[in-house]
Amino acid sequence: MDLLCNAYSNASDDEEEEQPKRQRVSLSSPNPPKRHLPLSSPPSFNNQTQAPMLGRYISKRQRALMGSTPAPLPEPVPVPSPFTLSGSILDADIHHNILSLLKSKAKGHQSPNLISEKLSATLYGHTKAVNAIHWSSSHAHLLASAGMDHAVCIWNVWSRNQKKACVLNFHNAAVKDVKWSQQGHFLLSCGYDCTSRLIDVEKGLETQVFREDQIVGVIKFHPDNSNLFLSGGSKGQVKLWDARTGKIVHNYNRNLGPILDVEFTMNGKQFISSSDVSQSNASENAIIVWDVSREIPLSNQVYVEAYTCPCVRRHPFDSTFVAQSNGNYVAIFTTNPPYRLNKCKRYEGHVVSGFPVKCNFSLDGKKLASGSSDGSIYLYDYQSSKVVKKIKAHDQACIDVAFHPVIPNVIASCSWDGSILVFE
Template sequence: MHPSSTQMNRFSSSAASSSTSHPLGSDITVANLHEHSLLTNDLLAEDDPVIQQEILHLIGEYMASIPGPGLPHTLASLKEEMDLRSREEDERESERERLSGRMLDGDWPEAERLLAADPGLVRNPKAFLYKLYRQQFLELIEARESQKAFNLLLRRLKPLEHYQSYPTEFRDLSYLLSARAVSEAGESFDGWKWGGPAEGREELVEVLRGMQMHTTSQDSIGMGVVGRNEGGRGEGGGSSSDATPYVPPNRLMTLLRQAAAWQVYFSRYHPKVLPTIHTLLHDYTPFVLPNQLKDTYKNHSANVKAVAFLGASGTRLISGSSDATLSIVSTTSTPLTGPSRLLGHTSRIWDVDSTESGSFAASASGDGTVRIWETEKEGKCLAVLGGASREGDVYSVRWGRGKNEVVTGGYDKILKLYDVERGQIVKTFTGHTQPVTSTVFGPEGKVLVSGSTDRQIKVWDVSSGVLVHSIASSLGEISSVDIDHKGHHLLVSSKDNSNTLFDLRMFGRQLKRFGTHQNTSRNFIRSKFAHSSLIVGGSEDGLVYLWSQDQSEPLQTLQGHGRGAVYDVVWNDAQQLLASCGEDRTVRTWVWEAEKGEEEGKAQGGDASS
């Protein structure tokens, strides 16, 4: 679905001209729209049977407009089903009239039989049955037939007591057994309109009408409604309740285009070229390209090898350095309430990762260990994994889906899956012939991918430990691997100055190579998926690179780290924030600024400096 430029211009002009008079004011944003009635049932009466009927007609019109095998048959089946429902509703309405008549006549056995025969006469048949028994009970009290009233109360009303109108109603009904008439009960029944059997029965019929199923007659849908005005809403307006409504051509698609245009217009980031919307199941997510330096953190005394957001919220960053320390900083104006520095490693830190909640972090170090940290209170080291069982540096660590599993890779060429709580290895994955430099779990945690300096990419089944697939290509030594959120694509950084995209669904078929940046045998330069369309990565030339999955050349570069390599980058959706770290001993964050993007014309490409 792709709104035309004309449609978008009209929509934008209309929205802009009406912003000052809008009930939400001129500061309308996607964020505050969710706090107002524009996105609630107050705007669209979705429970209205007329709206429900029109939706069915829209579906029918859309189905009738699509050529192809099977659709005419499906449309005919839908029409037949709606006609059947219409006939059933006509019959049900006749039964409701009979039920109303029986209640007005006081023929309670027949009324009860009609309800039992078709519970669909009312929305909640048991709740209505309670009201019907209550009416009988009151009439028996008025007729001074105490024994019959007692039997009805015990056998009929008591099992339905939880449908009472107020918490003490059943108790008050029981009290009436000792009274000669309802009128003698005093204030307990002031709220009950009681003027004898006739008025009570009429009130019960009104209750029936209020509780009946809201369905309307349905004549036809889809075929034949396009272009028809007779009997429907014609050129001069007017309508007929018993005729097929007129559905304008392509009305459903028009409404969906308007919805997509609304999402694009009110998004935070306004693209220079209109996007193509590929899904209706999720709201439009803007294609954000950071173009401005936000913050610089100088908390390390040596180069910073790795950086990660602590949790999905993106309010905190953790970084690992060659000074053997971990640093935690706030990415918002809210000061940190937990630890700011984690100490314990005795050698450089190669990699860091966090649980989804951000409460726990893991760090991989040149001291041969992986340490598990609590990050919200005192920053305690909860476990030390490896050490005696690990030979050489640990280059990579990644959490599994929960907080109890991490996988590591390092100089000893072996992937090790740890149970964090027990501090024990539960599975090993062997097959690489050189050090493992990077590991990553698939989105569901069932697949594990590893990269190595042996230039091999291996895909493992986590539960069995079996090697599923090995990708051998003409790449250089692997410095990082990453999987997109759908689990479809694999991004590989290698020391031949390239980032390469593979399709995991096609047994690792190579799709595209992204270049221009620098990644040689000197450093571990990592690249990652930012969102569904954007790839971000570091480089030895001191720049942060951003690529679109559709283009080999960079969309944008970010200057700010100065001389020396940018080792790692990471993106956070919640904050729309990019973080990077490098040889200059700093961690930097990057955002998109509208004024800078418009001034330099770089919303869709080019260089942006800090």
């Protein structure tokens, strides 16, 4: 028995010497050592369901299977078409009574009540504020509008079908102003993308792009030469462009604030500019009369009151022009030197409240229409400066008003809410 005990004890001693790190197990120990579980076997690769781990070897076969299923490409972002035709710019589907008015220049019509309701129209299409509207003088059934939604809309106002004839998306920023050329279906627009763009509406093509280093806020065709136009921008520069060459003919700069409006005099030899000079403490430069050919100011002390004027319009016959003032009135001046302000007459009643509210004369020059921040249109008698009629037109500020170039009792208006109205 002793021999067996000695034999087992010797075997354990040898084993302890060979493996010194192994602990001796005692059945009587209250805290036996923990048993170590074997490591789990590595998971098998499944090329279709699991991605390979970082740093693991990938066989050629596995790489080939992985490359056979390429990642899906991102969906392309839809780009809006620069020209969207939704109706017609032709006058074929206009009511025959209205068409006869347009062709006869609305003189001597015997039964205006017959079509009074048909002359009114509500035009919805812009998703943001409308900055300007302008009737075509050569195609008097068409109205153009410039919006903060980057779009220029062409409206076939009295069409029996689709009144929105087409949408022009050539600008990539808000459009500030729009003007029809006196020749054909050409339209000029400008905006926050620092460009003015000449568009052939009939073909839906952009024919010229006039680029500047400033936001272009206003444009105006020369009254005697439709190839020339003025542009005014945010850096206080006014430029005279030649649309045939796409180059600048003259540059008028006084290092003032942004140009708010420009207007040619009746003979086209001078023009009037209105600037935002609220930060320069030089209110006498708010309105300047320029010599077109010599690039020099003829007078810079036309308006000395501490208000900016977002709109300037000349009278169609008299030697006068008016300026919409942020003082909530329209001031009147002479277009002959020394370009005096008439301190005894002004057109009051509407409210501007900082909006770029515009005004316009009627065809015969007997009425002056102005928008208002309360959404109304105010009609003034030109001679007496009294309010003839107040029309509640829009829910938000009425920005621009435009008399029809043929039918004298039709007026269009646009609003900060994106709506456009046409009515008697």
